[in-house]
Amino acid sequence: MNGTDRSRGFFKDVKRLIIKVGTAVVTRADGRLALGRLGALCEQIKDLNSLGYEVIVVTSGAVGLGRQRLKYRRLVNSSFADLQKPQVDFDGKACAAVGQNNLMALYDTLFSQLDVTSAQLLVTDSDFRDEGFRKQLDETVKSLLALRVIPIFNENDAVSTRRAPYEDSSGIFWDNDSLAALLALELKADLLVLLSDVEGLYSGPPSDPQSKLIHTYIKEIHQSEITFGDKSRVGRGGMTAKVKAAVNAAYAGIPVVITSGYAPENIMKVLQGERVWHSLSSRCAFVGLC
Template sequence: MRSMDCRRSFVKSCRRIIIKVGTNVVTRAEDGKFALGRIGSLCEQVKELVESGIEVIIVTSGAVGMGYRLLRHHRTLNTSFADLAKPESQPDGKACAAVGQSGLITLYDTLFSLLDVASSQLLVTSRDFRNTEFRNQLVDTVNSLLAMQVVPIFNENDAISTREESYKENGQVFWDNDSLAALLASEVKADLLIFLMDVDGLYTMPPLQPGSKLIQTFMKEKHIEEVKYGEKSRHGSRGGMEEKVRIAQSVADAGVPVIITSGFLPDAMKKILRGEQIGTLFHKETSSLLQKVPESNGF
């Protein structure tokens, strides 16, 4: 077990956290189907956190990817051999979102129900956040749900949202689930935002490249020019790691710490909230944190 990292001792006081679950965590690489083991493990950890008095909000991706797989499967079952030989047209992304969303939330609801945890679905678009009354009502609703130990599960309503209508305020732009998580961190006054991905954190270069090192605590002045980003992950998420870093730094600068880590790591959430040194930390007071103890690998 990793020992407690004094730079992360602040997590002991975190009472409201947002967990952003990436598509590559929700689905399996080999066939795009739901990764039941990982999602189930996440739900079990959330149950333990809720029972310990921590308020948990989930922002989940995966609806578009799941809808795409379901629509392709439907086409295969309902198309003649002659038509299957023709070039395949790609399903519309909004149609994929509409088809996949119900399955995604049903899975979360089923798993949480088996654990005796209540959950709720909240679909939002960038247009919603232009309305101050909506934002106030959203916060009231989230507060009410959390007070009843209900886990709010957010997702961008991709079926009807458009990038051209993105919402922007205080440097934050809402146009995908990553930026939605960042915006919610400010709106609901979260104490910590966690991005769960298919990598252990931010590396100095793509993780598989020789010499690549995990950055344990991100220092903008030191790392912003040093990090070399690779290609976006599978399923074509809009932002990729470079965009996540931009979002994480913006959220941290606004006063909400961010940790990027792997959703494949067993008990990742519990380890983070024990203060173990996993993933990459973004914190407004980076300099003072690093003065407490030097990082073992120089990063």
Template sequence: MNPALLHKRDSPRLDSVRCRADLGRAQRVVIKAGTSTIVDSDGYPSLRRISQIAEDVCAIRRAGREVIFVSSGAVGVGRNTLRRQAILGSSAFDRLHRTEERAPIGPNVLAAAGSASLMTLYQTLFSQLDTTVSELLLTKHDFETADRKENLSNALDNLLLHGIVPIVNENDAVTAGSRKSGDPFNDNDGLAALVASQMNADLMILLTDVDGLYDRPPSEPSARLIPTYPGEAAFASIQFGAKSSVGRGGMQAKIEAAMRAIDWGVPAVMVTNGAKPGAIQSVFNGTMSGTLFVEDPTPILEHEKANDVGLAVAQAHQCRDASRPLVDLTEGAANMSLLVVDAACHASDPPRDAHARVTHAR
């Protein structure tokens, strides 16, 4: 994207990120929640997770930040809405004796039904926190011409200026089934990247149903979380698992959206678990959670490596200090301590209780 097309803003911008603590200086933030975060596996809206997102968004707004929220979930909520409508609109006799199959409902109808229900839920929750929200349903055409992009930027700017949280979603009611490979975006991860770059955001946060990017499917025991994405060279070595049953994107789509946002001038992108309480606020506190994407990850990778060495040294000192009392044990007490440790291992006894009994054995 041409930097000249980036929207100007009045607040100071986060120019570069050399460590996670720098994320605390982000002033304009785009937060995207996927369907797997908004909707439970049974199709109902996750009131706990949505309420937590609303509280986090309002908390960072009170800290003086501007927030644009990109929300998936309309199709998932719509599926449950129309299922309930089908039950309410038919008699008990029909439900027991109907033999013909109903015509399948397309995603455009599900999105249209779910969008209204989802926005009603957002308005209810945010109003309890004295925050007003607005809805913007976008299509690819809103990013294809300069005048439409300027109209979008002006609308978002004025909403932010008046303290309103814009809630953005793709207008699936009119775009479902019409997506092409050359479109500006193919899912809400791509839409969030476009909005973040268009609005000159400091940070984009992608909320998902896992802790971040893993080197292999997180269901595998040997899977390892990648705290900082080392660059495109690592992409080929990552093994991707199955996508969420309720979403359209997946982790591969999030990596692609994150790298596009970085290429388009967004200083940082964080992929983190939207199901964890305080997940959004922890990003601004510099907590070691999620996977961070930046243009030049080298300083952050070096910082993480130094911290890993420091942690290993600290653990070695802790083990040395904890082992010193064992030297002074008598032979009988030493044998007793081994029995205590063995029993603790088999009984999953908390280490502090086992340590207390070893000390008592002296």
């Protein structure tokens, strides 16, 4: 049953949107890049850009990509005797430094093939404590959007003072979901889209057949009814972090949608006000206040 949700009529007024791409969307289960998925997403962003939307991307994936790259280099450079020794995991900040280079090279290649220019903006939590930084950030993004450039944000984990396992949620932002929500406020976005590896927000773990998809989340009603599953297989926060970030943005008046990044065409469907009930690839959950 396909149709347009009348309660979502405000989507016709969206001009500027922020799209947050999770690590589980950027990478496959084996940790390698999901090239087809990311390519389809870039094509969708190019279409939005051509239609006059101002698109800002917040991407995860640098740490995972860096770890994969460093594991490969260690394997190539190790002797058989070295490989018999216990392998110590790589420092997360080193992984972030290596992976960020790879991640942005991929975005640049994909967007270049589509005749779209992208720009990298790395930020840390402490940056936002500086009013001058926040003003300059706004001016820089405005300049990029005026040139039809796609700004791509990521937390600069390589030099961030926050350390793993990132259990606390203190500070101005604490993961890329909360960074996306913060940027939605700072940059006055009309819509925040959080792309996940599941179809949307469920009442329980998506693997549980008793879990139901929640199309409109109302904190006062649903907060006590939801049982969150495990964190993302590769990311930092999972659905708990997404809902917390979404509620913060929604209370500030910014609509938020959580939907599957495995079906990038969902973004366009959301902007058209569609809600597809029976297609797993097209379900989306609206998180806001009613």
